[in-house]
Amino acid sequence: MLTYIFRRLLIAVPTLLLISLVIFLLVDLAPGSPMSEIPLTVPPEVKKKMIEAMGADQPVFVRYLLWLRQFFWVEPAYWLDGHFGTHLAGDAQRILSYQTRSPVFITIGQRIPQTMTVIGSAYLVGVLIALPIGIYSAYRQYSWFDQAGTFFAMIGFSVPTFFTGVLLIVVFAAKLQWFPSVYDTTLKVTDWASFLKQVRQMVLPVTVLAMFNAATISRYMRSSMLDNLGQDYVRTARAKGMGEGTVVLKHVLRNSLIPVVTVIALGIPSIFGGAIITEQVFKVNGLGAALIGAIHANDLPMVQTLTFIFAVLIVLFNLIADVLYGILDPRIRYA
Amino acid sequence: MADGVAKVLVEVRGLKMYFPITAGLLRRKVGDVKAVDDLSFDIYEGETLGLVGESGCGKSTCGRALLRLYDPTAGSVHIGGDDVANASGDALRTMRPMMQMVFQDPQASLNPRMTVADIIGEPLQEHTRLTRQEKLARIYELMDAVGLNRAFANRYPHAFSGGQRQRIGIARALALNPRFIVCDEPIAALDVSIQAQVVNLLEELQDRLGLTYLFISHDLSMVRHIADRVAVMYLGRIVELAGRDALFDEPLHPYTEALLSAIPEADPGLEAARERIILKGDVPSPANPPRGCNFCTRCPKVMDICRTVKPALAEVGPGRLVACHLHPPPSDRRPTAADEAEEHPTRRSK
Numbered sequence: 001m002l003t004y005i006f007r008r009l010l011i012a013v014p015t016l017l018l019i020s021l022v023i024f025l026l027v028d029l030a031p032g033s034p035m036s037e038i039p040l041t042v043p044p045e046v047k048k049k050m051i052e053a054m055g056a057d058q059p060v061f062v063r064y065l066l067w068l069r070q071f072f073w074v075e076p077a078y079w080l081d082g083h084f085g086t087h088l089a090g091d092a093q094r095i096l097s098y099q100t101r102s103p104v105f106i107t108i109g110q111r112i113p114q115t116m117t118v119i120g121s122a123y124l125v126g127v128l129i130a131l132p133i134g135i136y137s138a139y140r141q142y143s144w145f146d147q148a149g150t151f152f153a154m155i156g157f158s159v160p161t162f163f164t165g166v167l168l169i170v171v172f173a174a175k176l177q178w179f180p181s182v183y184d185t186t187l188k189v190t191d192w193a194s195f196l197k198q199v200r201q202m203v204l205p206v207t208v209l210a211m212f213n214a215a216t217i218s219r220y221m222r223s224s225m226l227d228n229l230g231q232d233y234v235r236t237a238r239a240k241g242m243g244e245g246t247v248v249l250k251h252v253l254r255n256s257l258i259p260v261v262t263v264i265a266l267g268i269p270s271i272f273g274g275a276i277i278t279e280q281v282f283k284v285n286g287l288g289a290a291l292i293g294a295i296h297a298n299d300l301p302m303v304q305t306l307t308f309i310f311a312v313l314i315v316l317f318n319l320i321a322d323v324l325y326g327i328l329d330p331r332i333r334y335a
Numbered sequence: 336m337a338d339g340v341a342k343v344l345v346e347v348r349g350l351k352m353y354f355p356i357t358a359g360l361l362r363r364k365v366g367d368v369k370a371v372d373d374l375s376f377d378i379y380e381g382e383t384l385g386l387v388g389e390s391g392c393g394k395s396t397c398g399r400a401l402l403r404l405y406d407p408t409a410g411s412v413h414i415g416g417d418d419v420a421n422a423s424g425d426a427l428r429t430m431r432p433m434m435q436m437v438f439q440d441p442q443a444s445l446n447p448r449m450t451v452a453d454i455i456g457e458p459l460q461e462h463t464r465l466t467r468q469e470k471l472a473r474i475y476e477l478m479d480a481v482g483l484n485r486a487f488a489n490r491y492p493h494a495f496s497g498g499q500r501q502r503i504g505i506a507r508a509l510a511l512n513p514r515f516i517v518c519d520e521p522i523a524a525l526d527v528s529i530q531a532q533v534v535n536l537l538e539e540l541q542d543r544l545g546l547t548y549l550f551i552s553h554d555l556s557m558v559r560h561i562a563d564r565v566a567v568m569y570l571g572r573i574v575e576l577a578g579r580d581a582l583f584d585e586p587l588h589p590y591t592e593a594l595l596s597a598i599p600e601a602d603p604g605l606e607a608a609r610e611r612i613i614l615k616g617d618v619p620s621p622a623n624p625p626r627g628c629n630f631c632t633r634c635p636k637v638m639d640i641c642r643t644v645k646p647a648l649a650e651v652g653p654g655r656l657v658a659c660h661l662h663p664p665p666s667d668r669r670p671t672a673a674d675e676a677e678e679h680p681t682r683r684s685k
Contacts, residue, residue, distance in 0.1 A: 241431025
């Protein structure tokens, strides 16, 4: 298993290098330029100086190699320095955002907690609702519960989050005034009252995203359970005289979870990607919002770095999903 | 073995297993698939009753309904005095240890995520109060009994061959000392050399543990080898039930005759002379069986009465039951049937 993981990580290196090049070129060759952001009143020689200062006058491949060095060497060095008080980085140039002129990773570091609390808990809540619904729907296939579950799942993944989000805001924030419509990023949880406030402002975005995630995962869970419920070994378990609880939760569920766990693991990178639209609707100042802002401002380093981080996460969680599969299913052996 | 003094272990009366057919927008019930239609028979203690018939005739359904793996539509099944067919949840689970099943597909019938020790030991956990050591000792004992190496106890089913998996399935079935085992085509998924091993194992266990088998198979020569009595099913009903030798030597029902004529002969000389009775047409749908005898649409000896009246399974000789208008029970032997038999002398000659 360990050899397998190492081999996969080794294969991931060229994959990620290729992805980084594609991302870099795509973003770079796209229309729009950081220069267009500089006001016309700025004299041309000043403008030239500014562009030189940003390094934007260099050829693409120079900037790409520089970015690679910064991403894989300089930034980790700064990270280590920050945590362990070493001086590895010296004063090497970090990846700077065109917008803020501050290192990209500082912005990312500020945005990650927002995204993790809101989108992460939405994913968790989604999974926690989806699994029981999927299990019971399959166990009572075609019952009214199953029909209702199917109906809501259809709604869940066919109605976009920008619609459900706005709908919830209109009903629960505007009309009923139960929850705030805007997520307050500056809120610090210090005591019970501020914790309750935090929970209240999380309710709407978490509900919207959890419903969306639950819709998909509950379908996977249901079909996986149905696959296994009809298997012969389930009949064997019943013939052994095991109770229904044991049959369903021990025999069927354990086997059904194998593909579902994979799906859940593969969905985790999307948390970091941030639900761009939902973050916009509820003004959650997370990674998704950062990405959208950077695209609007032609902030190439920010867009390149964020997109590449998502790519790394996707590759990583693919590996994690495969490893989990190997752990859960004794029939699969990696060597 | 199956003489009159033997004790009845399994008593089946009027067993029906219908599966509803639903159709339309509201999934309204429009009919039934009569997979098992009104079976009544006994299985004596210590015997092997073979159950044969072509694919889809309801053999497996019958076996599963006997063990309450399906909820039968009607009828009663008494195993060792307990009514299995009508017992409720917990009462039924306490009856499980005495009746077990060996399944057809040894691969699919073992949970892929459980080790052999877990698979065999699970029923012990549920139905006994053995300590860990006692349980392990019992698991090893069972593995020995079916000829599995003890060292394999912690392996998963996928690591075994088909024959070994079937041994695991048998060990699992034996774990709780059952009295009655339904063997649902236990050898159909195995290759021939392994088939013999598994059948010999089943026979040996029967001698040693005094087991009673219902042996479901479509392999007639294997049934001839292992069974004491044989029941022949066609379209959800038993058409003939007799001692093995009587049935194979002198089949009474036209369907049994046709079925037996299909057994290939090993001797090429005899094989060339073998006369096959080829049945015409297809098996009618069990959702819509013929009004009269289920076999009337394909029977080479069909009479008018066959198309209107369903023949009941009746005893025509000692231990010989047949459901056919050609062989009315001695008590109400009608002259017409006897005349018919004389008018067509070929009917009796085999």
